[in-house]
Amino acid sequence: QVQLVESGGDVVQPGMSLRLSCVASGIIFSSHGMHWVRQAPGKGLDWVSFIYSDGSNQFYADSVKGRFTISRDDATNTVYLQMNSLRVEDTAVYYCTRDRAKAFLDSWGQGTLVTVSS
Amino acid sequence: EIVLTQSPATLSLSPGERATLSCRASQYVARSLAWYQHKPGQPPRLLIYDTSNRATGIPARFSGSGSGTDFTLTVSSLEPDDFAVYYCQHGNSRLFTFGPGTKVDLK
Numbered sequence: 001q002v003q004l005v006e007s008g009g010d011v012v013q014p015g016m017s018l019r020l021s022c023v024a025s026g027i028i029f030s031s032h033g034m035h036w037v038r039q040a041p042g043k044g045l046d047w048v049s050f051i052y053s054d055g056s057n058q059f060y061a062d063s064v065k066g067r068f069t070i071s072r073d074d075a076t077n078t079v080y081l082q083m084n085s086l087r088v089e090d091t092a093v094y095y096c097t098r099d100r101a102k103a104f105l106d107s108w109g110q111g112t113l114v115t116v117s118s
Numbered sequence: 119e120i121v122l123t124q125s126p127a128t129l130s131l132s133p134g135e136r137a138t139l140s141c142r143a144s145q146y147v148a149r150s151l152a153w154y155q156h157k158p159g160q161p162p163r164l165l166i167y168d169t170s171n172r173a174t175g176i177p178a179r180f181s182g183s184g185s186g187t188d189f190t191l192t193v194s195s196l197e198p199d200d201f202a203v204y205y206c207q208h209g210n211s212r213l214f215t216f217g218p219g220t221k222v223d224l225k
Binding site for chain 2: 035037044045046047050057059061095100101102103104105106107108109110111
């Protein structure tokens, strides 16, 4: 079955950088777009970024545009989220999710916690 | 930018009761709307996609309806496992948005 495993979450200070990874198994990774979605403490779900299956396009929420970069490595079935200039408001559990039809998200990882605090 | 609003914010019901959750889009989204269930400590789970299609393994007591800007998720008879937060979501190939969620809790 589909398995998505995130890693890389940590406690960092504002302004620092962090790279999240998500390794996929049980799927033909190169056939699927991938997203990152986050949930801040006590808040709802917040879409962050999306990369097409062929890596040709990447899209971002306005709140992270210019600071975060999504990428993928089909050789290792991994999607990344490079997070620069982190802010306190980026504190959240970050989920890796599989895209379906460029419309909805049908498989989710367990999430990795990013805490930005001075 | 499409904004999704959900109502009510909280729904207090008992097992066996019917739950009706609403999601309204700020612009026309055709039938491109999904619903997710989220419980504490777990990842969200896709319930419904394209307004009314149940995802794999989702029980028949969950159903979705609507089109255009107004959508509904119905749970015909609540099971103890159904008490959770429910989110609607729209995607248009480039931008994706979630509603603020409806919490279904035990009355």
